[in-house]
Amino acid sequence: MSKASDLKRITELRRELKRHDELYYRDAQPEIEDREYDRLKAELAELEAVHPELSLIDSPTVRVGDDRVEGFASYQHHLPMQSLDNTYSQDEFFAFVARVEKGLEVDGARFTVEPKIDGVAVSLTYENGAFVRAVTRGNGIEGDDVTENARLIKAIPKRLKGDSIPEIIEIRGEIYMRNEEFERVNALRSEAGLELFKNPRNLAAGTIKMLDRVEVGKRQLDIVLYGLGYCQPSVVSSQSEYHRRLGDWGLPVVEAFWEATGPEEAWQAIEKLDTLRNGFEYPTDGAVIKLDSFDQQDVLGATSKAPRWAIAFKFAAEQAETKLNAITIQVGRTGVLTPVAELEPVQLAGTTVSRATLHNREEMARKDVRAGDFVVIEKAGEIIPAVVRVLTEKRPADSEAFVFPETCPSCGTEVTQLEGEVAVRCVNIECPDQVRGRLEHFASRQCMDIEGLGVAVVEQLVSRGSVSNISDIYRLDYEQVVSLDKFAEKSARNLLAAIEASKRVELWRLLHGLGIPQVGAAAAKDLAKAFGGVRELGEASLEKLVELDGIGEKTASGIVAYFQDERNRAIIDALFEAGMNPKAPERPKEGEAVLAGKTFVITGTLPTMKRDEAKALIESKGGKVSGSVSKKTDFLVAGEAAGSKLTKAESLGVKVIDEATLLEMSQ
Template sequence: MSAAETAAERIAQLRSEIDAHNYRYYVLDEPSVPDAEYDRLFQELQALETDFPQLVTPESPTQRVGGQALAAFGQVRHELPMLSLGNAFEEQDLLDFDRRVREGLDLPPGDLFAAVQYSCEPKLDGLAVSLLYENGQLVRGATRGDGSTGEDITANVRTVRNIPLRLQGEGWPAVLEVRGEIYMPKAGFEALNIRQLEQGGKPFANPRNAAAGSLRQLDPKITAARPLELCAYGVGRCDGVLSDTHVGTLQALRGWGLPISRELQLADGVEACRAYYEDIGTRRQSLPYEIDGVVFKVNSTAHQRELGFRAREPRWAIAHKFPASEEITRLLGVEFQVGRTGAITPVARLEPVQVAGVTVANATLHNMDEVARLGVMIGDTVIVRRAGDVIPQVLGVVIERRPADATAVEVPQSCPVCGSAVERTQLIKRGKGRETISQGSIYRCVGRLACQAQLKQAIIHFVSRRAMDIDGLGDKIVEQLVDRGLVKSPADLYTLTFDDVFALEGFAEVSTRNLLAAIDASREPSLARFVFALGIPDVGEETAKLLARALGSLERIAAALPEVLTWLPDVGQEVAHEIYSFFNDAHNRTVIVQLRERGVKVQEEGELSPEYAASTRLAELLDKLNIPYVAATGARNLAERFGSLEAIIAADWLELSTMKGLNERARQSVRQFFSNPASAERARALEAQLRAFGMHWESERRTATGAPLAGQTWVLTGTLETMSRDAAKERLEALGAKVSGSVSAKTHCVVAGPGAGSKLAKANDLGLAVLDEEAFLARLGELEG
């Protein structure tokens, strides 16, 4: 067979495969391979057609863009084709692009004074759309489709909140076609998937699929409920005169009410483009939306016209893609790791593959429910994703590549570390007078601290920076201490001797004394740090801070009944029961006693927070008892009629029967509930604890003092030069402020250091107070002085 015949066969195969991927990606919104795999196939086809130009046909994927319009929507013929962009995968690709631009404009090579000016924008990962405005009114919305013909999605784009239905200002052309990307922000995507799972639906694989699927709903009400946004990036048809630069055109669009990228910048020459690419790459994970690269465009529209187009892309623009964050590889096996709380987590062992510039051989499968949802089997070809520092995860399975000998993933019956039994967790939903038990998604080893894996993870958490902050006690050292039997609980850390540490691998006299000094320095933690360090399931750093601030002492936290804990904000029933169960465990109580006996003295303990003094009501107590058929309104009526818990407990049939606001079934339920001695004693215990804590409605009210920023929300952004962000957060929280990670209209103040980006821009847009580091330090000095 000749070289041309071999090439013809491969070209036919590639075209068929690419067409299939295009259909799944653009029409069905169900891509079966990651972008990197698609790009490789496309590049191979391009190379073959370059070598054998006689084999190029009009039907080749290289001669058109994307897929076909869905038949369910009307079709829209684009007057000016919506072309895709050429891609730069390596730095040299970008340099070659600049060289071609300079050659096309007849600019002398190496002349710094003749550098081409480029616009720079992040490449959003969404769905390209065309918006047609006539006399300022939005009259049509369409998808890109195959570049020539798209889908009419007018009814759906009208529901996207940041798309103006009528242009603002003046001076816009009589006919203006705006082109842009409709995407779904990360926060909205996460919230949507939570709703999907709650409603028994299938979660979306990524924000791009979610955006595309949302815009292709035949019912616009569904689209309206999705958190979609538009970012305009250019124009198509225009019956009028616009700016002579690309950036000027975008600024005009912004003036007419169309959103453009906040990251839009101008770059003089290719070196400035490289700097922009590197900068936004480092900030990629902190952006509120997904991007997969940067788009560079020649800024001068006259130069754009001079450079013109190739078959499927403009010569004046390029997309510099980030290293692929998704790849395909083979699942070789599944191992099970044991976490701090005993959770058994499946971990995929993969055929090593390069993802985003890093070799990935392991990826998380989260839990067995996720394994079932993915339908993954050992031997499968899987899609793996890595984003920034996030642990790689398996996103899906390429079913058509499943081998005949693929085997199912099964949970071990015994712990792979200690051999203890493995049990599936149960979810307990507590309602009015009953509990509903269902199977949880987590399997746990029941060995607790007798299991070395759990013990090691518990110690690692206990000594971590946000917990007891024992500097120098890293994971490897903890493993040695546990393996040698020197540490069997967190309390044993405070009994370590010089000889114990000196005998460890890698320790000399100085390092031994330094570690012992660090352990000794940790003996006076704040209450919040200590509670967090204990490793209570589902109690993170913020919940630990809330418990410490609200209840004020370890004694109250340890004694708190679940119902009392649920009076605190953001503490639900399940978390409350985890806290209660933790402190009622004999082993945990012993460890806390040992910690105190060995010199750990918790600081910042005191009284109940004033905001919770006398904060409860009798009606609320009755409601928390979950008396069958007695809702919140009935509880209020009972409280108003009888005035005290004891009076309600003692109420007879006659007293209840004459009560208004409570039906017969609810009255019978109240009497039956309190005639049970256990229920009555539980209610009395709850009221007694409210009195003891000072939360009872008859307790003394107190006014908060010494918290000048109480009730205020602050945001830290950028880099602080005189202190760490954690230190700044602690100082603000000590003054009563809540420190949030996002800016909203409720934000009181934003502290912006060098490198502040989108949060600062949003603060300025909302007209919020913004302090630089110097002003922030001065403000802290005033408040703390």
């Protein structure tokens, strides 16, 4: 491949990985499996290795994800919370062990093996035995302070018991939700006509980040602890000793734990865990293997992304064979037609599966999937299952290839395929399926957060003709709502109150909810800060949009096209006529915007300021804070242990300043 094509692919991969990071860590709505995500990361790493000069151009800002959301204060970890590298085969695992033993110059290194819990990573801080703080992983350096919500988790003791308790210790673990609690919450939501959560991890992530503690208290969260962060003074010398000490202190620990010497013993423990994990009370998708000795861990150290002394072995995705009875076409909120396999129900990963995604027309054609085929479906964790291959040897003799529709199955409009896209689309903005999708997106927790306006309610409103676009939500009256199935006076008034309250959400939520192409939550926040209003954004030129850090030409073109559409402008006008009054980000007062037009990146540990304090200072003075260094960065604010961002800034000629210089510039 040419350098130009490699650069194009690198750009595509970085954009795609960034989107998946946001979906997983911030929205708790992942679209792909870990293995596919790791494959994309590996492809990017290979291309960047071939073209190291390109690795400095718009490199991804997040490698371990960032789960921070609006509404929570950030708190810096005493020691970073890194992610683990993943491995998927015995050969890859043995290669990891070989690297460890080579680095230590030993044979038969000692390891621990424990379950990999599919939950929300968290760090608990105890001072003199008293629980004082709970912080999510965040970006690895700092996370969201969720202490008040964590205090509602019964398994977290207020004080550690026993002896040998450090003055201060960070205890890492995973917040999760048991399957039966997940099913209980979803049953209640189903009765109320609300959108259901996809899996226990998503529900746990959403619950611990709720701002309403009363609602958090209505759900039963659990926690399991296994990792050590900062500890002063040191009281243990190994992971196995630490595991036993956690139990002595009265903390909840993993149900299974092995000590092993060398690769063979460790592999036997991994296989044993695989046979036991379905009986655990928490979702487990792999094994975590750690070098036991803390001294040896220190010898090996870590990369910027992950420790060299630990790895996660991901269990193979569960598969099942079944018959594909029919192929149906779903139309999403953006008009994309997605083929879906209607299956003979089959048990997979503990649930009954009757549907699986076929992704798109090109993927269907590549696999030659047909109605009547016997297929193998795969489901790792709780993500929507997919057809991975067709058992052509079992195909009926009279089988016919599937013909992808040329018209929308929802509204009959002729479909189109844009150049450079694999997606086939319906361009009719009034298409009923698109209307339903847009309304569900608009009302979702990630956008306007209208409690009570879930999938079932939207379906009724659209089928009855009560709403045809998002502005119609604000014209609903009591009689229309109370007449809906499963609604009574109280639930009707609650929904109308939630709709009324949504008129005063933050501006970025409205921008995200509008469904502007390529504009997710992160881009919406950038646009809200840059323009301060919907109409101001609508008047922005392509050139002005492209100047913004994080807004590429494709996104900018989509924004311009969106606001040029008369139908979209009419809907926006109707929203404001109905009383929509979103809260714009606070802007610095006149004469205080001394950093206006400047983009900063903060890295390392500053002498007196926490990172969120430095960020708040810069934004209060009109500046912008980005998470990655690029050619558009004006200043890198570097503290102790600045790391790779400092190296990149120096290579790009970005000016590097310290905290004192930042404070002086802000005067």
